[in-house]
Amino acid sequence: MACALLFCLFLLLALEVPFLGNCFGPMSRLRYSRFLDPSNVVFLRWDFDLKAEFITFELQVRTAGWVGLGVTNRYTRAGSDLVVGGVLSDGNVYFSDQHLVDEDTLREDGSQDAELHGLTEGAVYTTMRFSRPFRSCDPHDQDITGDTVRVMAAYGLDDTLKLDRNRIFVKSIFLLQVVHPDDLEVPEDTIIHDLEITDFLIPEDDTTYACTFLPLPIVSKKHHIYKFEPKLVNHNETMVHHILVYACGNASALPTGISDCYGADPAFSLCSQVIVGWAVGGTSYQFPDDVGISIGTPLDPQWIRLEVHYSNFHNLPGVYDSSGIRVYYTSHLRKYDMGVLQLGFFTFPIHFIPPGAESFMSYGLCKTEKFEEMNGAPVPDIQVYGYLLHTHLAGRALQAVQYRNGTQLQTICKDDSYDFNLQETRDLPARVAIKPGDELLVECHYQTLDREALTFGGPSTINEMCLIFLFYYPRNNISSCMGYPDIIYVAQELGEEVSDSMEGMMAMNNVEWTPESIKKAERACKEARQTVIIKTIDEVVENTTGWIPDIIPTPRGPCLESSGGKVEPQDKTPAGFKAAPVALSGSSTVSLRRLPLVAHLLVQGILSWLLAMLRTGG
Structure with missing residues (x-):
């Protein structure tokens, strides 16, 4: 009898435990991070589940006041969403999903679509971790998409929830990066090679395209370039608009020196097959583990054209630059060129x-x-x-x-x-x-x-x-x-x-x-x-002709219905909505959602009866 009662007890306890949630827990490692302000006061970590369509943020700000994180648009802060929170002097936590009705005024959403995982205030930082769906059914929430997202952070010096334009920061981030560099292989025999223009005097013109021709690494057998990154001179970084590396056909007769890519000498515009490229705001890029740029075989290019686009809008004189592209290559071959x-x-x-x-x-x-x-x-x-x-x-x-x-x-x-x-x-x-x-x-x-x-x-x-x-x-x-x-x-x-x-x-x-x-x-x-x-x-150039076809827009998928608050009927978009999922792949924590109150009381009553029976040996 005791064994049967114990089995029932464990079964009921299992029912009482919250089900697996759809986000990362309070201690889970979040793979991505970025400072959002130039003084490195506001630091953001994040991670996401593409299948579950949920994202988790952790905002850490050097303040003892409130903090806020959300999404805004290119033109105005009005309409932005902002999740805010903080810790009062008595230790109580406040947390709310809000939006800006104009440039300076916050208002709480009728539907609370952000779920708090932790909010702490230490001697230096206030830290808030929460999750939210990519797309909720609340029109006050901006979507998280595979597009560039303008992330907005704000904070106060105390717990008075008032916006100060000097403490609002917006940064464009590609949030949904599907591959993290830490997930990729780093070959042990990596060799580094720089393709750069050395000590180039940047003209005082608004725009300059500087080109030169450089050899690729000389190797005795096939290798693969598997990663590249910009090589920028700090004080010239804002003047470099983009850098492109073009592969040259091995039959090409190439000029020497540095000249205008698209100027009087047409030879400096030879070679048009881009193999790597960087532009403003970009960082390093590592190819997937099964692909690389082949070098070292008779079919591979031996020379490249390096193109550096300078934007000297202030017409500064006497600025020298040695920018370029750093490539990483290996003899450990990938499957595909x-x-x-x-x-x-x-x-x-x-x-x-x-x-x-x-x-x-x-x-x-x-x-x-x-x-x-x-x-x-x-x-x-x-x-x-x-x-x-x-x-x-x-x-x-x-x-x-x-x-x-x-x-x-x-x-x-x-x-x-x-x-x-x-x-x-x-x-x-x-x-x-x-x-x-x-x-x-x-x-x-x-x-x-x-x-x-x-x-x-x-x-x-x-x-x-x-x-x-x-x-x-x-x-x-x-x-x-x-x-x-x-x-x-x-x-x-x-x-x-x-x-x-x-x-x-x-x-x-x-x-x-x-x-x-x-x-x-x-x-x-x-x-x-x-x-x-x-x-x-x-x-070799060939021309053909054609007509522009129509583009059928891709419909947005269904939104995720809020797990808290109220969703008005008009908030349910024409694309439909769905309830937040009960269990999602890759989950590491539990949700705060539990059984209804009546179920709680029923379970507690049965548990009390079972424990009494066990004590009496009945």
Whole structure:
């Protein structure tokens, strides 16, 4: 009888224990971290579960007052969400999911979608750890997506919950990094090699593209480059806009010295197959464990073109620079040789963006049907595993979309919150196969409300670009595949009489740009026939033509219903909602959610009876 009662006791205790939750516990290691302010007072750690669609944050601030963390947008703090908390002088903790009704006023959400895991105040720091769904059903909560996220942190010097603009910080972060560098192999025989421009006197011009040709590491057998990182001089870091490394075909006759990449000597623009690239805001990047850049075989490039783009907007004189790219390579070979395919709008002045545009879309088409002919050998499926997005200051969003036999397959990559100051190589959550014959479309979204003159495509930071670099394997000889519209058609649609492309470009200056003419120009650019330019590593160029297909937007998935507070019917979005999951993979802690009160009382009553029976031996 005692054994049976014990079994019942353990069964009921199991019912009483909270079920596994959907976030990281108060002591779990969070893999990612970043300072959010220039003085290193505000420190953020975070981690996430892609399958469960939950993210956990830990904010540590050098203060004895309240702290807050949330998500904001590019243009205004109004509408931002902010989870706030602190510890009162009597030791009691306060914690709340709030939002900004204007730039300075906080209000508590009707639905409390953040779950507290710990809040402590020590001699130096206040630390708050909490979790929240990527997307709740509360319209006051900003979504956590695979896009760039503008993370906002705020704090006070005491427990008076009042915003001070001097203690509010916003930083763009790519939160959902699917691969962490610590999860990747580091070969024991790693060798480091620097590709750099040495002691280069930066011109006093706004924009300079400096190029030089350098040999890759000389090795007696095949090696793989598996990692790269920028090599920047501290005082020049803000002047370096991007650095690209282009592989040269082994038949190329290359110049010596340093010169303007796109100036009077066309030889300095040779070699157009990007193999690695860095841009503003980026850090180091390590390839997945099964891919690398092959060096040391007769088929591999022996020389590269190093391109460093300087933006000397203050026209500073006498500044010398030795920036470049540091590569890490190994004799421990990976399974695949990787390549980079450049997509987008061909960079030259046919690419135009009207002034005063709230929104303007540009398109660059790639057709892969000629890849095999130009490659000189069969082209296996291109397996894309990573990407780098690139526009200049007017860029707001980019995406690359894949089509097969006229049907849209999927969005390969996108960022609807693109930030010029955060350009880094990113991994895809799942690899994407591109088959011969597929079409690839790049769409770039621009805003030029602050501009009074046309913006043209070009190399300067005040010009524009629309580029996406796809990192893939196995390598082939195709370096780029980019498109541009028939500018004659566009000009004629805008009421300008032109007979050639030069006249078409010049005619854009004659247009009176209004919201109506801006939309008309955008529509004409999309409807115009596209010329597609395909280029190989050996500078072989082929043209084809095509038409821009429509893009079917990817619907947002369902939101996660709040585990606390109230969700109003109007908050349940058209995409639907679902209850927060009971148990999720990779969980390491328990949730605070428990059985209803009636169930608690019933369980406690049965437990009391069982314990009494055990004591009496009944």
